[in-house]
Amino acid sequence: MPVVTPSEMAAVDAAAPEPVEVLVDRAARAVARIAVQMLGGTYGRRVTVLAGPGNNGADGRVAARHLERRGIRCRVVDAVDPPATLPAADLVIDAAFGTGLARPYDPPALPAGARVLAVDIPSGVDGLSGQLRGSPWAAERTVTFAALKPGLVLEPGRSLAGEVTVVDIGLDVGEVRVHAVTDADMAPLVPRRDPDAHKWRAGLRIVGGSPGMTGAASLAARAALRTGAGIVELCMPGGSGSEGPTEAVGRPLPRHDWATEAAKGLDGRVRAMLVGPGLGRDEPASVVTLLGVGIPLVLDGDALVPEIVDALRERPQPTVLTPHDGEWARLGGSDDADRIGATASFAGTLGVTVIRKGSTSIVADPTGEARVVTSGSAALASAGTGDVLAGMTVALLARGLPAFDAATVAAHVHGRAGRELGEGLLAGELVDAIGPTLAAVRERR
Numbered sequence: 380m381p382v383v384t385p386s387e388m389a390a391v392d393a394a395a396p397e398p399v400e401v402l403v404d405r406a407a408r409a410v411a412r413i414a415v416q417m418l419g420g421t422y423g424r425r426v427t428v429l430a431g432p433g434n435n436g437a438d439g440r441v442a443a444r445h446l447e448r449r450g451i452r453c454r455v456v457d458a459v460d461p462p463a464t465l466p467a468a469d470l471v472i473d474a475a476f477g478t479g480l481a482r483p484y485d486p487p488a489l490p491a492g493a494r495v496l497a498v499d500i501p502s503g504v505d506g507l508s509g510q511l512r513g514s515p516w517a518a519e520r521t522v523t524f525a526a527l528k529p530g531l532v533l534e535p536g537r538s539l540a541g542e543v544t545v546v547d548i549g550l551d552v553g554e555v556r557v558h559a560v561t562d563a564d565m566a567p568l569v570p571r572r573d574p575d576a577h578k579w580r581a582g583l584r585i586v587g588g589s590p591g592m593t594g595a596a597s598l599a600a601r602a603a604l605r606t607g608a609g610i611v612e613l614c615m616p617g618g619s620g621s622e623g624p625t626e627a628v629g630r631p632l633p634r635h636d637w638a639t640e641a642a643k644g645l646d647g648r649v650r651a652m653l654v655g656p657g658l659g660r661d662e663p664a665s666v667v668t669l670l671g672v673g674i675p676l677v678l679d680g681d682a683l684v685p686e687i688v689d690a691l692r693e694r695p696q697p698t699v700l701t702p703h704d705g706e707w708a709r710l711g712g713s714d715d716a717d718r719i720g721a722t723a724s725f726a727g728t729l730g731v732t733v734i735r736k737g738s739t740s741i742v743a744d745p746t747g748e749a750r751v752v753t754s755g756s757a758a759l760a761s762a763g764t765g766d767v768l769a770g771m772t773v774a775l776l777a778r779g780l781p782a783f784d785a786a787t788v789a790a791h792v793h794g795r796a797g798r799e800l801g802e803g804l805l806a807g808e809l810v811d812a813i814g815p816t817l818a819a820v821r822e823r824r
Contacts, residue, residue, distance in 0.1 A: 534738050605814050
């Protein structure tokens, strides 16, 4: 599903070959249709439309006329000068302001028991960032036009938008570089094992863990195995070689200056490497040295140090970074309100693929394309879940997926598994859910 910014959408509107009145009527008919669905019929139903001065307001006013023709009692209230509380209604249509709102907005109080249908975006949600400008209503459903907007997929706007329906009203959004992904998009990308597969066709190495911090690397190793890695070598600085899960092959590394030893034995059977979970940040030079290995890399957690930034620009092999917001700042990432655009720009500048983690994760590749992953939830705000995502990503790289696809599939499946487990999940439970969730996505269940 395409995602366009408010300024991009304004340009699309301006280039429309048909009169505004035609587009407004198409939008209004879609709003009226969804309103009737929400009402469960027309007889005796009451609708209040909060209508602003722009195109959103026009959509709402015309929708009210269509609803009245179907026998629904409608009242249109001016959003510029509304009463303190809207009149009693079964449904309120929020057509006050759209994605271009640039000031705080506090709507009137809702009548008791009224449900809310938003037009384009809940009024008061920033269309670019998803942040709140005032105190917007929480909509049960939102109908938007031509494409999704960032404010509908980024929190907290995403939660306030409810169920979002994208309606085609005849606008051409052109070549879009940002898309929100679904199970249907990911299903063709989830790999299947060949009938003659053997373990070294998907072998990988994890460099992570340290004394007192062995859990992160172990979680990553288990996640990689659950995602289909054939064999996992777990190399732990200062370890004994026995700290990881039973199914992993342990390889101890020196406590310091471990990069040379960690890079040995990459003889073509190790297809990808993960560096960082539980590693500690006291050996940045060793991390930089490992950037010279000639296989795909995932850099996570403690490997995301400022010292890697310049070296990444010179690295030709596929590289995936998995920062949360704190690590993003540590790498010098922008705090621009355009979270998607900033992530895509960062990926392009460094020539890497980035999974910028959050309840909505942004995956961007070196070409400037980005994918928005909305399968996640606050349930994943738990220690160790990022290590699981890193292990999933490196396993998909080892299985042969291009970096952009590996990162997106991992983020989507990770998010879906976490959402289905729900609040209170443990990272170890998330690992055990990977296999069934991968299968469900692949089979579109």
